[in-house]
Amino acid sequence: MDAPDDARTPRASGRRGARLKDRAMSDTPASAGLERSASPRASWLARSVTAVLGLGVILLVLRGSALPEPVPASAPAERFSAARAREHLRFIGAEPHALGTPRHAAVRDYLEARLRDLGAEVQLQREAVFAPAQGIPRPAANVENVIGRLRAKDGAKGTTVMLVAHYDSVPTGPGASDNGAAVASILEVARALQQGPALAGDVLILFTDAEEQHLLGSTAFASNHPWARESGVVLNVDARGNAGPLLMFEVSPGGGWLVRRLGEEAPDIGAGSLFTAVYQRMKNATDFTALRQGGWQGLNFANVEGTQAYHSRKETVDAVSDGLLQQQGDTLLALTRRISREPSVPEGEELIFFNAGPLRVHYPRAWAVPLAVFWTGLFLFALFRARQRKQLRLWAVLREAAVLLVVGFLASSLARLAWPLLKALQPAFRALSRSETQDNARFFLAVVLWVMAVMGVGLFLRRRAPVMELAAGGCVPWAVVSLAISIVLPGASALFLWPLAGMVLLLLWLSGRATQPLTPWHVPLWGLAALPLLLLLPDVLATFFTVLPLERAAVPSDLLMLAICLLAPGWLWLAGRGLPWASGGALLLGLGLLVSLAVGYHFDARNPRPTGVLYLVDADAKTASWVSSDAVLNDWTRAYLGSGPKREAVDALPEVKGPFWISPAPAPGDDVWGPRVDSRTAAGEGGRRKVSLHITPSRPDVAFVDVQVLPGDAVVSARLAGQQTPGDALRTRNAAQGVLIRYWVPSSEGFDLELELTASGSPTVRLGEHVYAVPAPVTAGLPARPEDTMPVPFGEGLDEGMRVTRTVRLDAP
Incomplete structure (x- = not known):
């Protein structure tokens, strides 16, 4: 019979205890937590110093560089003066000047006259242009680019610099910021250039037309103007809003030398290769896109x-x-003078560059992968050295990384709920055409607080985790992302590489301390290691929160979550036992900010509600309907649509995703008949047919004519404005759209469209003619637009006015 466990010999029991002790020592790291100082005052002081310094760095980065003091009109002639530029802006941005309108022609004439006053060679490029690859509907237009040239003095042969801004506005706004401010600044820069030192190289001034119609003006210049075939540097200025400082967000391939010149001449301008890397993978584009693709270098x-x-x-x-x-003028003037002195455009150089607080850092892009491999390798070395010294367990590091990412996913999920919650709290937000508020900063702060709150709870639950394991676990996702980004998107690699480097150096230091405990005065080293993160991330987060719709707040929130993972031990130490209370307070404060934003939101003349109604006419049936793309109707739209409008798709409006509100409208008068179509058919190769359509608008104020061919498979190719395009390039992913072409502001004589059709194809052509006005007899008795509403911003819903449609059948012979 075996003896019971408690009756085993002392020697056997001692050997077993020793084995268990050795096993426990091999599984448990020596530094299991942060050693608390015997002096609460020292601990409190260390935390305060760390927190204040870290917050100071963040505020310094977010503050950035203040906008320069404006220079008065009395300044020396060779200087740029904001006051003188504003005189131009008062004329250009006084009212909407969309393509083809009388006001558009007045702005065009003004620009021509001012350039001639400066002694520039002036040309007006009139072109019919079709750019099917640049948007849906496939755009075409008659454009009028205003082009000036300032010749270098005394035959100097420096580098040609081209200053570019588009002078057209959208139909829904006066365009003072987009892009009247840039046009006005360039006019004043041109004047200062003529009054200053002799030009070392020619300066081209390009005021493009129809930028809002998918870059048609810059496309026409890049494709057809002889000056576009020269080599040089383009400086393009555009706008995404009506406030804030200038940001250099895109550099052409091989334009690293321009980044260096920007840092020398305009060090206060925000810039980063991350923005270029991200922007060039988005669907957005500016005039710079067409010129860059045409071979010009630039910013x-x-x-x-x-x-x-x-x-x-x-x-x-x-x-x-x-x-x-x-700031626009000073930057363009300094860069133009400097670049024009270059004897030639230097050879291409690719840089990774970023602003680190007041510093601008740049290095060759070829270093991205080697640096990522180096720091990832050093991180692995620190892990294995700490493992050998029994400071951490590798499996536990992976566990901490997984826990942090799970908590981070929950935090990011909460951020994704912020915009839906705001719409639930305030139904008025559902009426907005895009996810914006009157005070986006409050929304951003609420999202940041929520992410911090959830991450704080997760960190508190891991408060007993060994310091080294928690620190290394937070570095794991950064090492993986840094290595992947350096390969896939090297321009964005710095954001992940250098914060990782700071923490890797800290891990190396910690792993060299053996079993010595950490005191409160050692932990501020986390703040020093976090310095690269504090210098890089706040500005990127602020920019992403600004340029992305609020419904996509999870994108910068994910970056914030990863940052908290990287700083996990220091974050936990700073808050200490008060972390649950701080997290709860942050959660409640974030919710309070959203509630205050919802409660205080209202529409008025200063912050009008976007809304609109379209008068849609079927010229074949002589019937009409009121149509609205608003998500929620208000009293004004209900006056048009009545009490029981239907919610359904409208085949005659394929360019905007439905469904729409629709209800019957008064029938059109006899003078509303839509565009006239004359057709001619000829035999083509292989049994195909060539159909020539001459489409003439019915009135002189037509904004655009849509041509939709259904089914799109019947179109083998199309020729418009001298551009031959295969049918495969014209058809959209949505088969119901077929081939959809929009000709902006056609002349009163009309335009020609040649279609090559399959042998058996007998498509239907739907024509739509749009004007930004509704006949007065139709709106008689209906209320005028209230002051607290405005047309839906251009491109975000149906265009207001009247759309007249008719169909033509191209039957097979």
Whole structure:
């Protein structure tokens, strides 16, 4: 019979205890937590110093560089003056000047006259252009680019610099910021160039037309103008809002030398290769896109704050600050003078560059992967050295990384709920055409607080985790992301690489301390290791929160979550036992901010509600309907649509995703018949048919004519404005759209469209003619637009006015 456990010999029991002790020592790291100082005062002081310094760095980065003081009109002639530029802006941005309108022609003539006053060679490029690859509907237009040339003095042969801005506005706003401010600044820069030192190289000034219609003006210049075939540097200025400082967000391939010149001549301008890397993978584009693709090197600038006013009536002259005008002008003037002195365009150089607080850092892009491999390798070395010294367990590091990411996913999920929650709290937000508020900063702060709160709870639950394991676990996702980004998107690699480097150095230091405990005065080293993160991330987060719709707040929130993972031990130590209370307070404060935003939101003349109604006419049936793309109707739209409008798709409006509100409208008068179509058919190769359509608008104020061919498979190719395009390039992913072409502001003589059709194809062509007005007899007795509403910003819903449609059947012979 075996003896019971408690009756075993002392020697056997001692050997077993020793084995268990050795096993426990091999599984448990020596530094299991942060050693608390015997002096609460020292601990409190260390935390305060760390927190204040870290917050100071963040505020320094977020503050950035203030806009320069505007220079008065009495300044020396060779200087740029915001006051002188504003005189131009008062004329250009006084009212909407969309393509083809009388006001558009007046702005065009003004620009021509001012350039001639400066002694520039002036050309007006009139082109019919079709750019099917640049948007849906496939755009075409008759454009009028205003082009000037300032010749270098005394035959100097420096580098040609081209200053570019588009002078057209959207139909829904006066365009003082997008892009009147840039046009006005370039006019003043040109004047200062003529009054200053002799030009070392020619300066081209390109005021493009129809930028809002998918870059048609810059496309026409890049494709057809002889000056576009020269080599040089383009500096393009655009706008995404009506406020904020200038941001250099895109550099052309091989333009690293331009980044260096920007740092020398305009060090206060925000810039980063991350923005270029991200922007060039988005669907957005500016005139710079067409010129860059045409072979020009250059830099692309824009101000990106004040997005609530974008493409709306709030883009007024008074909303544009003199500081922004001065910054635009000073930057363009300094760069133009410097670049024009280059004897030739240097060979291509690719750089990774970023602002680190007041510093601008750049290095060759070829270093991205080697640096990522080096720091990832050093991180692995630190892990294995700490493992050998029994400071951490590798499986536990992976566990901490997984826990942090799970908690981070929950935090990010909460951020994704912020916009739906705001719409639930305030139904008025459902009426907005895009996810914006009157005070986006409050929304951003609420999301940040929520992410911090959830991450704080997760960290508190891991408060007993060994310091080294928690620190290394937070570095794991950064090492993986840094290595992947350096390969896939090297321009964005710095954001992940250098914060990781700071923490790797800290881990190396910790792993060399053996079993010595950490005191409160050692832990501020986490703040020093976090310095790269504090210098890089706040500015990126602020920019992403600004330029992305609020419904996509999870994108910057994910970056914030990863940052908290990286700082996990230091974050936990700073808050200590008060972390649950701090997290709860942050959660409640974030919710309070959203509630205050919802409760205080209202529409008025200063913050109008976007809304609109379209008068849709079927010229074949001689019937009409009121149609609205608003998500929620208000009293004004209900006056048109009545009490029981239907909610359904409308085949005659394929360019905007439905469904729409629709109800019957008064029948059109006899003078409303839509565009006239003359057709001619000829035999083509292989049994195909060539159908020539001449489409003539019925009135002189037509904004655009849509041509939709269904089914799109019947179209083998199309020729419009001298451009032959295969049918495969014209058809959209949505088969119901077929081939959809929009000709902006056609001449009164009309335009020709040649279609090559399959042998058996007998498509239907639907024609739509749009004007930005509704006949007075139709609106008789209906209320005028209230002051607290405005047209839906251009491109975000149906265009207002009247659309007249008719169909033509191209039957097979």
